[in-house]
Amino acid sequence: EPEVTQTPSHQVTQMGQEVILRCVPISNHLYFYWYRQILGQKVEFLVSFYNNEISEKSEIFDDQFSVERPDGSNFTLKIRSTKLEDSAMYFCASKKSGELFFGEGSRLTVL
Amino acid sequence: DQQVKQNSPSLSVQEGRISILNCDYTNSMFDYFLWYKKYPAEGPTFLISISSIKDKNEDGRFTVFLNKSAKHLSLHIVPSQPGDSAVYFCAAIPSLFSGTYKYIFGTGTRLKVLA
Numbered sequence A: 001e002p003e004v005t006q007t008p009s010h011q012v013t014q015m016g017q018e019v020i021l022r023c024v025p026i027s028n029h030l031y032f033y034w035y036r037q038i039l040g041q042k043v044e045f046l047v048s049f050y051n052n053e054i055s056e057k058s059e060i061f062d063d064q065f066s067v068e069r070p071d072g073s074n075f076t077l078k079i080r081s082t083k084l085e086d087s088a089m090y091f092c093a094s095k096k097s098g099e100l101f102f103g104e105g106s107r108l109t110v111l
Numbered sequence B: 001d002q003q004v005k006q007n008s009p010s011l012s013v014q015e016g017r018i019s020i021l022n023c024d025y026t027n028s029m030f031d032y033f034l035w036y037k038k039y040p041a042e043g044p045t046f047l048i049s050i051s052s053i054k055d056k057n058e059d060g061r062f063t064v065f066l067n068k069s070a071k072h073l074s075l076h077i078v079p080s081q082p083g084d085s086a087v088y089f090c091a092a093i094p095s096l097f098s099g100t101y102k103y104i105f106g107t108g109t110r111l112k113v114l115a
Helices: none
Strands: A005-007 A010-013 A019-024 A031-037 A043-050 A053-057 A065-068 A075-079 A088-095 A106-110 B010-014 B019-025 B030-038 B045-051 B056-059 B062-067 B072-077 B086-094 B109-114
Touching: A005 A088, A010 A019, A019 A031, A019 A088, A019 A106, A043 A065, A043 A075, A075 A088, B010 B019, B019 B030, B019 B086, B019 B109, B030 B062, B045 B056, B045 B062, B045 B072, B072 B086
Parallel strands: A010 A106, B010 B109
Antiparallel strands: A005 A019, A019 A075, A031 A043, A031 A088, A043 A053, A065 A075, A088 A106, B019 B072, B030 B045, B030 B086, B056 B062, B062 B072, B086 B109
């Protein structure tokens, strides 16, 4: 069964460092998303991406965040200068029509 | 803005009995609703969905009910099994014609099924 894959599963970084989280969405999906979940809190929308551009983003997704689909298969989330409050599980998701399919998540720990 | 609310943070149910998880929403533009299950350290897994033109959708042990006038949906699991123990999120999306693709998630309900 096709699935969304994410790497790394866990990344520890120092505050102020750049981080890139990678995702391979399901191959025939057209819409791509990043969500995050801070420990004990709800799953929060960050950004949606369609037709090679951002279709929507939340207020969390400020200038420190960017997304790219560099090669038609990978979908990356970059955080330029990480803050302590960026520590969370980051979930990539993709969809063709109705439901979102999520990856296993990448845990980011900012020290 | 808490447009999708799950007011019960946790629920315990005996194995074999019915689990009922509730979700309320405030945005009348939502017209497609989903339930996801999440185990620790894993991504949410899609369970079942319902569009606003229906009031019930069933898939095996899982049934979702939608009450549009009350802006309420519920997920019924019957019979509940210990493997159902997880956090359950409801999610909603406005009409596909609204120009948004943003799925809004509730805060989750932790279900514990006791053997």
